[in-house]
Amino acid sequence: GAVVSQHPSRVICKSGTSVKIECRSLDFQATTMFWYRQFPKQSLMLMATSNEGSKATYEQGVEKDKFLINHASLTLSTLTVTSAHPEDSSFYICSAREPNTDTQYFGPGTRLTVL
């Protein structure tokens, strides 16, 4: 089946630093990937849609300068949390749309803790 990986699975950083999270589709090419944020015991909130070779589309209320998204290849999208603060601590999950089945497959998530 379609597999999506994320790296790192867990990261702890100091306030003010930047953190990069990678999302890879391992066995298919994904022109479209998605980044979600999940707060404890809550649902997933779509942050942005990442399109290969073009700018990401951000959802309302998501700061594009804070959450930088790059989709440089058909198998890799990155999310960089710039100048992270404690309120950015969360579980970040990516997904990749498998074009043949029109279905999103999710990565295992990244737990970000900002001290």
Place this chain on the structure above:
Amino acid sequence: AQSVTQPDIHITVSEGASLELRCNYSYGATPYLFWYVQSPGQGLQLLLKYFSGDTLVQGIKGFEAEFKRSQSSFNLRKPSVHWSDAAEYFCAVGAGFGNEKLTFGTGTRLTIIP
């Protein structure tokens, strides 16, 4: 705009008992519907999906779901649950260009008692 309602926040069932998780959606056109399962600290795994055709869809791990347009529902069922089914279950509706954007319900946490 599309929306998904999962009215049950938490459900507890005995191992071996049957299960039904409710999902209602709101969407102006024919929806793409999905059920995902999430174990603690993990990503989401696709259980099943409905795009068109037979309204009763079979998924992995013995789950099935039935699309009922008249009720705007897509309830998830399993005839006999196993302890390993304890997890968080999310219903989602696909919308937008190419049905790409997913809107998730708030999730139902399933607890299994021996």
